[in-house]
Amino acid sequence: MWAAGDLSLKPEQPGYFDVAYGDDPAQKLDIWLPDQTTQTYPTIFFIHGGGFISLDKRESESSPVVLEALNRGYAAVSINYRMLPQVHFEETIQDIQDALRFVIDHATDFQLNTTNLVVWGGSAGGYLALMAGLQRPQWVKRVVAWYPITDFPQIDTQLASNQLIQQFLPPRASDHDKTYVPATPLAENTEFPFHNTADSLDAQFVGDSLAHPSVKGLLASPINYLTPTMPPMLLQHGSGDEIIPMQQSVEFAVKAQRITQDHRIQCEIIPGAIHGSVLFMTPENYNHIFDWLSRKEH
Template sequence: MEVFIKVHGGSFYKGDKNSSGLNKIKQAALDRGYAFVSINYRLSSEAKFPAQINDVKAAIRYLRANAKWYNMEPREIGVIGNSAGGYLAALVGTSGGVTELQNSSLGNSNVSDRVQAVVDLYGPINFGTIDQQFVESGINGETCNISSSLESKLMGQDISTIPGQVAKANPETYISIDDPAFFIQHGTSDRVIPYQQSVDFAGKLKIVIGDKKVYLEIIQGAGHGDEQFFTTENIKKILDFFDANLKQS
């Protein structure tokens, strides 16, 4: 049984595995024959980056190491996330095997943390460009380059003062030819994360892994977490993507 992992949103400081709108996809996934796994990760009030990605990678290793026990297919693992969870899903997708973002003390250090398909719904990617993209769009969005921003709280310092650390947290930094397929959606009216984050990320992925492995859809008029992302039709799109990249790979 193929599996995909749900990573919840919540701006890095709130939420848990039961609180995401992505739970709406659960029954449809089960009906398609998937194992559906929801995970928690340490929030920014508990630990700073890279603890969050350490936790997600540890969960992937645990599932792969114990796949036989759970009747799962260990080779085929997908990950889906929205907002902060979309960011973590994207980072997992590009940083497979990157030891700098692993924490072997969390267990199963000899097991791969790579995934075979990624769904990123309106996640941030490059914290350093968020403010300028809102300016370019004429959208009065949430400010990122201040010490009180959610991204700065995640990193433990005003992000404008730590460009090197921001680069280490950016999924684009780790893009490589062996990255999995990506399904990316974002809305043009998002006031939390500018849609250009997804446009730029998808563009950089396509250069390296090719157009056929990157699906990007910009939804006109959609805001952050709007219902357009969770309609029956859109859930079918997401599951069709997983079918194509997990069940037939």
């Protein structure tokens, strides 16, 4: 299961909309402002998910975070980018970097303060947020990544392990909401591999099969870009995620802490939460995340 809400954003409030940061029709962004004044605002740059093939900067994947940011006095930048089948991971990552550069270069034109720029995303957007922070730490000061991919070749092995383990654990409280729908294809015990097939979305995005070790699989995986200079990152993942297993975030954080020798990379597991769960968007979790965003690094 995964969440598929129907809340969409409408450009009826202060901001700048469908601003082009490139020549392709997909390379556009929206800038949402809390108030139309002359001041500048701290900025959250939000990247939507959708399996690298779907969704939009104003759809339900982006809208809750954008609205929460506005309510807390932040400006929010929500972006579109090129996706499958048009491009592979290199071009999509380049789009994010081009959009970031555009926002930083034109910050004062759009009432943005990008001194402490936050990049936030969920699922595919969480993956792209991590890559932005890892590859452009001079621009990105903090990253929030919800249920991201961090290591493409390991996803199926981790999913299979989780399904086996769940057979022997006591039943847990289920994560239910009216927005939840079956994922396609369904991840049943007998249907592995789920990601590591020649025609999976992940394989198409990487540009090579994930059923065997490949250079592209390594280059596309954030876990292979960890450095001592990476910015603080908060990863949150659900233990009930049957699309992207929680080990993707856990193993990323463990390796990151070994490299940085500190705890600037944090990983938090939300018990029972599925992919895109409403449990990530509770008032309590938003308070926790925004407290973390305002914390000073020592």
